[in-house]
Amino acid sequence: MDRLLLLLPTTTYRTQDFLDAARTLGVDIVCASEKPSTFEAHAPDNLLTLDFADPDAAAAKVADLSSRRPLNAVVGVDDLTTVVAAAIAERLGLRGSAVAAVAAARDKYQMRQCLAAGGVPIPRFRRIALKDDPFLAARGVAFPCVLKPLALSASRGVIRANNVDQFIAAFRRIATLLQRDDVEVSGDAGQFLLAEQYVPGVEVALEGLLMGGALHTLALFDKPDPLEGPFFEETLYVTPSRLPADAQGAIERVAGAACVALGLTEGPVHAELRVNAGGPWVLEVAARSIGGLCSRTLRFGTGMTLEEIILRHALGWPIDSLARERRPAGVMMIPIPRAGRLQAVHGTEAAGAVPGIEDVTITAHAGQDLVPLPEGWQYLGFIFARADTPGAVEAALRDAHARLTFDIG
Secondary structure (H helix, E strand, O other), X not given: OOEXXXXXXXOOOOHHHHHHHHHHHOOEEEEEEOOOOOXXXXXXXXXXXXXXXXXXXXXXXXXXXXXXXXXXXXXXXXXXXXXXXXXXXXXXXXXXXXHHHHHHHHOHHHHHHHHHHOOOOOOOEEEEEOOOOHHHHHOOOOOOEEEEEOOXXXXXXXEEEOOHHHHHHHHHHHHXXXXXXXXXOOHHHHOEEEEXXXXXXXXXXXXXXXXXXXXXXXXXXXXXXXXXXXXXXXXXXXXXXXXXXHHHHHHHHHHHHHHHHHOOOOEEEEEEEEEEOOEEEEEEEEOOOOOOOHHHHOEEOOOEEXXXXXXXXXXXXXXXXXXXXXXXXXXXXXXXXXXXXXEEEXXXXXXXXOOOEEEEEEOOOOOOEEOOOOOOOOOOEEEEEEOXXXXXXXXXXXXXXXXXXXXXX
């Protein structure tokens, strides 16, 4: 029986979906997290504690485990685990992209340096030290611009500034964010931020799988809600895209060029791009699959999940089809409207009864402290829909969301 290592941070939404996929495939699962499990002593071959911030040490620890019972694949399920997964794969000779390539994708400044060197269209950018005077730093920036941390995901800490005063406020807000107890950054990620040109246009997300250096597009999502700032909270994802075929082709070509420029060759890729009259512009390329529970919108071939495809690829198993099912689908990541403590959620049955809605999953729990963007990163939950057209999917998601109310004290 093949043996698979899953890197599962305690904060991830993805644990259950990846575990379900591994069980469907019938592989032996080893689960690693950054915090010890109370059951680890009773199952040392299947539960592991790793320091995700120290890839070399984690790789050495996994190599010791694999020397006793060999591993056939390693998969990191989200941003926190991409680099350590690459380090483990490299140490054990398993399928994966080079550590340097994955690390570059994890650092927004390094990423943009690689993309610029590769001729990939990206916004103009500057790295700014947090110890610098923000007023002086703003003098070298063209407005509007976007400030963002180097290593956070889910639009956390991403703020648009239209003038010097807004730049200074955003600079200080990001600096404060990086000092929060629930933010784990080190090295350059804790000492610098990125300021880049604001690129107008529609935003899309490309979900892909790299196989031998070739990017295979699994889905292209439209983001129907405008993302113009001052914060960039993602809400709606709808696939297939309604953009013209030539625009979609250009997006796929640019995303592929971005992977080449970074040196990524194997595994899932999630890319964010803006499209305007100048064509596609790359905003982000992550060496991981789509976040949250959004992967539940995707089915392939005869019903295979995205997680099954990722695991099959990592294991070197055949994949019958990478074609997404034809029926349009979408998800709404339910935004947090304001800070406070969640008291109750109303309207889930009414939302679930909307034609086209498949599921309404509330992931926040009563009594939970809610933190909206740009400081927060979580959602209240997820709404899933399928319908005959992308427009009908979008309408169903908006209708269902409108039927939900949240008591926040």
